[in-house]
Amino acid sequence: DVPALLPTVGAGESVPLVGGRRAGYVHLDNAASAPALARVAAHVTEVLPAYASVHRGAGYLSQLCTGLYEQARETVGRFVHARPDDVVVLTRNTTDALNLLASAVPGEVVVLDVEHHANLLPWTSASGRPARVVRSAPTLAGTEASLAAELAHRPAALLAVTGASNVTGEVPDLRRLVRLAHAHGARVVVDAAQLLPHRGFDLAALDADYVAFSGHKAYAPFGAGALVGRRDWLDAAEPHQAGGGAVRRVGVSDGTTATDWATSPERHEGGTPNVLGALALAEALRVLEATGLDRVRHHEAALHRRLVDGLRARGLEPLRLWDDPSDVVGVVSFTVPGWRAAQVAAYLSAEHGVGVRDGRFCAHPLLARLGVDDGAVRASLGVGSSSADVDRLLAALDALLRDGPRWTYASDGATCRP
C-alpha cells in the first residue's frame, strides 16, 4: 500500500453522491489544482495577522509583511535554482507569467503543437504575428529535428516549451531542447506548471532562460505564481501592470505623465500584491524541498504505475505523445469506449465521489492530433494521493464497464434520473 506522502486539506471530506449516499472525496485532479498542503493552510493562518501594506507603510506590521513577501520571492528563486542575476517576478499564475514574458520578447516565438493554450496563445509578437507552431513527431529525436529545421529556417527569439504535458504527463528532454535553441540563437522558456510540483526545477543546471509556474498546482491556494529568468528583456519591456509600485518617479509635463519606470521585478508588479498567496506558495515550496523531491518522485511513480497498469488491465490505454519521453509525471488521460468523457467524469463524481477532469484540457490542437476531439478523461496524482485513491477509481471503472451507470448522464455530463 502507498499512503499519501503529505497531508492536504479536504482529503477524504465526505461528499454527497446521487441517491442520497455520501462518500469520502477522492481528488484525482491535481493537474488542474492540487489541494493545499495542511502545512500551507497552517502557515497562512499564522501569518494572517501580519496583514499590512507591503513596500509602503512604515509601521511594524508593514515592515514585517514586506520582509515576509521578499523572503517568499527568495524562496521561489532558490526553489527553481535561479542564477544570481535572474529576476523573480511574482505573478497570478502561469498564464499571467507567460503573458508578461510575451510582452517582453523582442521577436518571434516557436512552440510545439503539444502545448496548453497558456503556452500557445500569448505568443503574438509585436509585429502581430502569432507563434510559429511546429508539429511534434512520434519520437523526441524526431521532434527535436523538426524544431531544429524551423529554427534554422528562420530565426526566432524564443522557444516556449512545456516541462510536462498536462494531457499525457510526458516530459521532453529539456536539456537537449535548451542546447538546440541556444545553438540557433533562441532563448527558452519552460512552462513548468505541470513539471515543477512533481520534479522541482533547476534553471541553472538546465541553462534555460525563463521558467513559469502556478502555485495552485504546487499545493498552495489560487492566485500566486511566478516568472523567473533573465533580466534584460524584462527591464526593457513595458510594465505588465502599470501603477503604484512599478514606477520610481512620475511627473506631469506638457499636460501628460512622464514616468521613470522601476526595474524588475517591481516594474511588473504594480498595485498591491497578493502577499498571502506569495507566502502560501513559498511555504508549499519549502515543504516540498524539506520532504525531498526524490521522495515526491518515488511516491508518485508507484501510484502512476498502479494507475497505468490498472487501466491497461481493463483495456483502457493511456494517451501517449512520444515513444521515448525522458520522464512521465502522474498525469494520465484515457477514453472509455462507448462512453463520452463527460459522461464518465460525471459518473465517477456522482456515483463514486471520485473527482477527475474531462474535456480537451486547454490543449485543443494536441487532442485533435491524438484523435480525441471529443475529449478524454484525466486522472492526475499528487503528494496527497494514495493507492486507495487509485483503487477507488479503478473499482469505479470496473463497475462502469460491468454494470453501466445506475443513473443516466447526458452527453454533456449533466446528471439525469435513474
Ligand code: PMP
Ligand atoms: N501550462 C500547463 C502545462 C498547464 O497545465 C496549465 C494549467 N492547466 C497552465 C499552463 C495554466 O496554468 P494557470 O491556469 O494556473 O495559469
